[in-house]
Amino acid sequence: MTSRLGNLALLIAVLLLAFGYGTTDIAAISEAIRDGASPAIAPWAAAMLVLAALVQSAQFPLHSWLTEVMETPTPVSALLHAGVINAGGFLLIRLADVILLSPAIMAVLVMVGGFTALLGGLTMLTQSAVKTSLAWSTIAQMGFMMLQCGLGLFPIALLHIVAHSLYKAHAFLSAGSAVEQVAKVRRPGPIAIPSGAAVARSFLVALLLYGLVGTFFGFDSKSPQAIALGAVLILGVAYLLAQGLADTAPKILTQRTALYSLLAGIAYFALQTIAEWLTQGTLPPAPEPRPLEWALLTLVVLSFGLVAIAQAMFPLWAYHPAAAGLRVHLSNGLYINAVFDRLVGGWARPRQSKKGASQ
Structure with a gap:
C-alpha cells in the first residue's frame, strides 16, 4: 500500500x-527553472x-x-x-x-x-x-x-x-559474523563512566575542534546550513569524547577520542568540498536562509544536541525506572x-x- x-x-x-x-x-525543466x-x-x-x-x-x-x-x-x-x-x-x-x-x-x-x-x-x-x-x-x-x-x-x-x-x-x-563474535567473546563494558562535568567538557572540546577545522577550511565559503549540519555531526562525536574525558579514563583513551573528533571535522569539510566541486553546475547551491530557515536550523542543532547529551550521559541514567519504561516504548x-x-x-x-x- x-x-x-x-x-x-x-x-x-x-x-x-x-x-x-x-x-x-x-x-530541460531544471534549465527553465534556473532561467526564472x-x-x-x-x-x-x-x-x-x-x-x-x-x-x-x-x-x-x-x-x-x-x-x-x-x-x-x-x-x-x-x-x-x-x-x-x-x-x-x-x-x-x-x-x-x-x-x-x-x-x-x-x-x-x-x-x-x-x-x-x-x-x-x-x-x-x-x-x-x-x-x-x-x-x-x-x-x-x-x-x-x-x-x-x-x-x-x-x-x-x-x-x-x-x-x-x-x-x-x-x-x-x-551481520551473521557479528552475532557469532558476540556469542564467542564477552565484550567488556565502558572503560569509564563520564560525569556531567566530563560531558560538558567533551562538548566544549568538540565544538572548539570544529571551530578550528572550520576556520582552516574557511567558514566564509560555507553556507549557514552546512555549518549547522557540521555542528550536528561533531556533537554526535562528542559522546565518544565524554568517555575519554572521564576522570577514571586512561590517558591514551583521551588522546584517541580527541583525535577521532578532529578527524571527523576534517573529513566533513574535506568531503563536503569535494562533493560540491564534483556537482558544481549540476546541483543548485543552498539558498540563503530566511527567518523560517533560521528557526529550523536552530531547532535542528538544539534537538540533535540534546539527544547527543542524553546519549553521552546514558550510563548515568540508564538504570533509572523512568528510563526502563522509556526503553520499552522505544523498543516498540x-x-x-x-x-x-x-x-x-x-x-x-x-x-x-x-x-x-x-x-
Missing part, C-alpha cells in the same frame, strides 16, 4: 511538471515529489513497512537497505531545482526528516535483533538525508547516499507500527483457511 502511494504521488508529479513546463525532460520559469503548478509538483520520496525512503509515519520485511534473506536486506531505499533521496536530488521552488515543502522535509532521524536513532539502540536494529538505523539515516535535502544541501545528501550504501551493505552482509517504535497496521488491517488480503487450502 505504501509503495503504491509513492508511485501515485510520483505519477501526479510527472503529469504536473509536464503540464507546467511542456516537457518531461529533467534537464516558475508556473503556479510547480509547488504542487514539488509536494508530490516529496511525498513520493518520504514514502519510498520509509519516513515517519509511513516507515513501518521497512521494519516488517526483515524475514527476507540477509543479502536481499542488504540490497534493499543499500540500494532500493535510496530511491527517494535520489529523486529529490535529481529534481533539486523543482524542490527549491517551494520553501514550505523544504521546511516539511526538515521537520519530518529530522524527527524520523531522532526516532530511528533512539529506537535502534533498544533493539535486540541485529537486522531490526540495522533497519531502524536505515530509517534514521534516510531521515537525516531528507533533512539535508530540506536544508538545500543536495551535494552533501548525495555524498550521504553513497556513504550509507557502502556502510549498510557491509553491515548487513556481516512508540507503537506507530501497531497503529498503522490496525488502520490498514481492513485492506489486508484475508488469509485462506487450512480447510480451504486442502480443498
Whole structure:
C-alpha cells in the first residue's frame, strides 16, 4: 500500500511538471527553472515529489513497512537497505531545482526528516535483533538525508547516499559474523563512566575542534546550513569524547577520542568540498536562509544536541525506572507500527483457511 502511494504521488508529479513546463525532460525543466520559469503548478509538483520520496525512503509515519520485511534473506536486506531505499533521496536530488521552488515543502522535509532521524536513532539502540536494529538505523539515516535535502544541501545528501550504501551493505552482509563474535567473546563494558562535568567538557572540546577545522577550511565559503549540519555531526562525536574525558579514563583513551573528533571535522569539510566541486553546475547551491530557515536550523542543532547529551550521559541514567519504561516504548517504535497496521488491517488480503487450502 505504501509503495503504491509513492508511485501515485510520483505519477501526479510527472503529469504536473509536464503540464507546467511542456516537457518531461529533467534537464530541460531544471534549465527553465534556473532561467526564472516558475508556473503556479510547480509547488504542487514539488509536494508530490516529496511525498513520493518520504514514502519510498520509509519516513515517519509511513516507515513501518521497512521494519516488517526483515524475514527476507540477509543479502536481499542488504540490497534493499543499500540500494532500493535510496530511491527517494535520489529523486529529490535529481529534481533539486523543482524542490527549491517551494520553501514550505523544504521546511516539511526538515521537520519530518529530522524527527524520523531522532526516532530511528533512539529506537535502534533498544533493539535486540541485529537486522531490526540495522533497519531502524536505515530509517534514521534516510531521515537525516531528507533533512539535508530540506536544508538545500543536495551535494552533501548525495555524498550521504553513497556513504550509507557502502556502510549498510557491509553491515548487513556481516551481520551473521557479528552475532557469532558476540556469542564467542564477552565484550567488556565502558572503560569509564563520564560525569556531567566530563560531558560538558567533551562538548566544549568538540565544538572548539570544529571551530578550528572550520576556520582552516574557511567558514566564509560555507553556507549557514552546512555549518549547522557540521555542528550536528561533531556533537554526535562528542559522546565518544565524554568517555575519554572521564576522570577514571586512561590517558591514551583521551588522546584517541580527541583525535577521532578532529578527524571527523576534517573529513566533513574535506568531503563536503569535494562533493560540491564534483556537482558544481549540476546541483543548485543552498539558498540563503530566511527567518523560517533560521528557526529550523536552530531547532535542528538544539534537538540533535540534546539527544547527543542524553546519549553521552546514558550510563548515568540508564538504570533509572523512568528510563526502563522509556526503553520499552522505544523498543516498540512508540507503537506507530501497531497503529498503522490496525488502520490498514481492513485492506489486508484475508488469509485462506487450512480447510480451504486442502480443498
